[in-house]
Amino acid sequence: MRYFYFIISLVLINLTVFAQSGTIKGKISSADGQPAAFVTIGLKDTKKGTLTDENGQFTIKNVKPGSQTLVISYTGTKTLYNQVTVGADQVTAVNFALEATSSQLNEIVVDGTKTRTINKRPVSIGKLPIPAMDLPQGVAIIGHEALENQQVQRMSDVVKDVNGVYMASTRAGTQESFNARGYGFSSSNMFKNGARVNSGVMPEMSSLERVEILKGSAAILYGNVSPGAVMNMVTKQPKFNFGGEVNLRAGSYGLLKPGFDVYGPLTSKVAYRVNGTFETADSYRDKVHSKRYYINPSLLFKLSDRTELLVQADYLKHDFTPDFGIGSIDNTQIADVPRNSFFGTPWQYAHTQQTTSSANIKHKLNDNWTLNGMISYQKYNRDYYAVERIQADKNGKWGRPLNRAYNDEEYYLAQVDLNGKFKTGSMEHTVLAGVDGDRYYTTAYSYNQPTAYDTINILDPSLYTPRTDIPAASRIKSVTTPVNRFGAYVQDLVRITPKLNLLAGVRFSYLQNESPVTLDYKTGATTKTNAKYDHAFSPRVGLVYKPTANMAVFASYANSFTPNSGIDIDSNVLKPSVIDQFEVGVKNDFLKGLLSVNVTAYRIKNNNYAQTAPFDKDGKPNNNTNLKALIGETLSQGVELDIAGHPLPGLDVIAGYSYNNITIENVPGGTGSSIEGERLVGNPNHTANASLFYTIQKSAVKGLKFGVGYYYIGQRYSGWNNTVGQSQKYSRLISVPGFSTLDLSAGYNFKRFGVIAKVSNITNTYNYYVHENYSINPIPPTQFTGTVSYKF
Known part of the structure; x- marks a missing residue:
């Protein structure tokens, strides 16, 4: 006892x-x-x-x-x-x-001997809390400091720091379209805080904490995405310490942009953040204006020591002038007119609104397992009325066509992820398993506006007197298209030995295009077309071998499928694309982790590539983007070099080079078939980028910084790819020369105050972003942008 x-x-x-x-x-x-x-x-x-x-x-x-x-x-x-x-x-x-600024914290002591370099820091876009060094594919992250130093206005400013990703066009100035490794982004490849967003709006940059880009295959994680890369925009999140910033940006052509950002605790368990901005600007293009309103509130709830809930929302309203640029002559060449020439009407408009909201919950089951859940909702609409598609004859004569459109979209998403770690014998496993489902509900409205507005001459505007009135237009038809998607996936990163990792997984995807419903406003009649169903398994396997602590060699293979939207000219539903991606590379850390240099080579084959059909069933130029044509296989092959780090105190470096060759292969043959081996339109063979910022660390001018940014995009083709037996006697390809731009920046931080200025395109290079052969938008000339800020 x-x-x-x-x-x-x-x-x-x-x-x-x-x-x-x-x-x-x-x-x-x-x-x-x-x-x-x-x-x-x-x-x-x-x-x-x-x-x-x-x-x-x-x-x-x-x-x-x-x-x-x-x-x-x-x-x-x-x-x-x-x-x-x-x-x-x-x-x-x-x-x-700490005594050091965020730019000086370029690597962090982990256990007294190891450091966290760019390659060794965990990345969230891969949905696993593992370092980029352990992923058998390329990752690029552009942080808030680079976004601020470069005073980014649009996403096109951000992708200049990511080689292999480039802006392909700015169709009508309504949206920026990006390509990666030869393949175009779409709404399926653009994410905000892990949820898809409509790519028809130019997202607001001031709210972003960072931009993450996962190159190569992402189908196993995100479902039916196009090959090449996916992009995730991460907005600023609440903090439990009070602080914030107010700033004012001004620049050439009437740019004025005040902004604010405030964060802090509401209670010991609840934190908030609110940021927003207003932007107004004219343009180097005549009669083109833009006005934007943006607000981004968020709340963070610490529900327990193991559970937190993040609730976020934002609202963007953008009113602007649609601008199809300077146009083409006889469908074969770019019009030789001044950069500021505007051929639209003084009244044309586009009013875009986008609201997004999400709730993310994270619960630690124990020290090894975490459960993540998210629900998201997005509302998007655009009200648009303009003359468009500038395609003049050989003498410059152009009959201006009209288009009135209204698009409305609602998007719902729910997903749950479980990730954790365990051992089997000497092998360590990092597992990700999850399910996701989403629903699109899109309605497109048609109007009875006249198809032709008037005639002008873009080479000699004095030949005609243009109309200035707004033709009446009322709704005559709507088409509602519901789309449902579901996916389930599992992935395991196995640490076989300290030097060898195996990543393997599979995803099952199911896609349901419900019957589109057409409503005739005049008769009240509704009609339906056939529903469409697709499903597929998408496997992925990769090996990472680390011969030293600062080097990783990897190889991977992934298979996926992408549904092709739209119909062919005979109203048949298009078959989906099956995509095979192979990737090999090496990731290196040099100078004791101060500089990362990564090289990647890839091969991507799409067995069923779809483009907008150039002509309708009657052989007339096609103005309906829903009419598509399958042109055969495409083969994309290339090499990328990524350099990033802080080789000297105060020096930040981002640089890269990419080579890509994407061609049309294995065409079906016969009249109307594509030309075997022809390079796919819209894609350069070469791109290069370099961004250097240096901040003086000591002396009386400590805090003074200087920056230089260089960007190059090589020759590419616009227009349409040629076909066998085409009626045109000339090539449908328009060669667009390559170009370089150079930006210079300077700034100074003193206590809580900051000022930074940039002169962009200092050489006043004149070139274009071209969509097919009817939206040819000149790049901006030399411009000045300056920002003053106060942090509290």
Whole structure:
């Protein structure tokens, strides 16, 4: 009995000691107020420690009450020691600011000897909390500091830092269309906070914390995406420390853009953030105007030590002048007219609105397993009326066609992911399993406006007097198209040995295009066409071999399918595309992790590539983007070089080069077939980029910074690819020469104030972004942009 009482006493003593332990929670920030991620936090003379997360936050549990010394370690400066008094059964909250700015925190001490380089930092776009070095594909992340230093206005400014991804066109100035490795992005490849967004709107850049791009195959993670790459825009999130910024941007051609960003705690468990902006601008193009309104609120709820809920929303309203540029002559050449020439009407308009909202919940089941869930809703609409498609004859005469359209879209998404780690023998597994489902509900309205407006001459405007009135137009028809998608996937990253990883997984995708419903407003009659169903399994396998701690060699294969929207000229539903992607590469860290240099080679084959049909069934030029033509297989092959890092204190480097050759292969043959081996329109063979920013670290002008940005896109073809037996005696391809632009920046930060200025395209290069042969938009001339800001 005495032994029983003795054991009970020991248990009670240990429970008492455990109950009297405390917890330290806190946040580490850089000197400029940004979260310091992956900083090592430890307790002196103990083995307790942890790393800060991506928000700079950390928690250390079961700490002995009394005075403790926190040891804060990071590369590039001395280790910090801070005294903390820990109370029994209490949570001690602390916040510390490092002496270095966020740009100086280029690698973080993990265990005293290893560092977190660009390749070794975990990336979220792969849906697994693993370093980029362990992924058998390329990843590019453009952080908030690069976005701010370059004063990005549109996504096209961001992709200049990502080689292999480039802007293909700006059709009518209504949206920016991007290609990656030869294949076009669509709404299926554009994401915001992990949920698809409509690509028909130019997203707001001021709200972004970073832009993530996953190159190569992403079908297993995101479903029916086009090959090449996917892009995820991550908006700024709430913080539990109060702060914010107000700024004002101004520039050439009437640009004026005030903005604000405020964040902080509402309670100890709830934090908020609100940012927004207003933008008004004219253009280097005559009679072209733009006005934008944007707001982005968010809330973060700490529901428990293991559970957090993030609720986000944003609203964008963009009113602007549709602008089809300078046009083509006789469908064979770009019109030789001044850069500012505008051939639209003074009244034409496009009114776009987009609202997105999402709720993300993250729950840690234990130290090894995490459950993530998300629901999202998006509302998008565009009201559009303009003359368009500038296709003049050889003398410059052009009959201006009219188009009135209204599009409305609702999008719903739900997904659940489970990821975790476990061992089987000596092998370590990092597993991802999930399901997702989404629904599009799109309605397109047609109008009874006249098809022809008037006639002008783009080479000699004095020959005709253009109309200026707005023709009446009323709705006559609507087509509603519901689309449902479902996917289930599982993926396992197996660490076979410390040097060899295997990544394998599979996804099942099911796509249901419900019967489109056409409503005739005049008769009230509704008609339906046939529904369409597609499904497929998409496997993925990859190997990563690390001969040294700073090098990884990888190879991967992925198969996927992409539904082809629209119908052919005979009203038949198009077959889906089956895509095979092969990728090999090497990732390297040099200069003790200060510089990452990665090289990737790839081969992508699409067995059923669809383009907008150039002509309708009667042989007339096709104005309906829903009419498509399958042109055969496409084969995309290329090599990419990525360079990024901080080779010297205060120096930030992003650079790259890509070579891509995408050609039409295995055509069906016969009249109307594509030409074997012809390069696919819209794609250059070569692109290159370089961005360098240097901030003076010491001396009386500490905080002064300088930057240079270089961008090159090579020769590419516009128009349409040629076909066997085509009626035209000339080539339908229009050669667009390559061009380079050079930007120079300078700025200065002093305490809470900042100012930065940029002169873009300082050589005043004149070139074009071309969509087919009717929307030819000149690139901007030399322009000035400046931003002043105050952080609090």
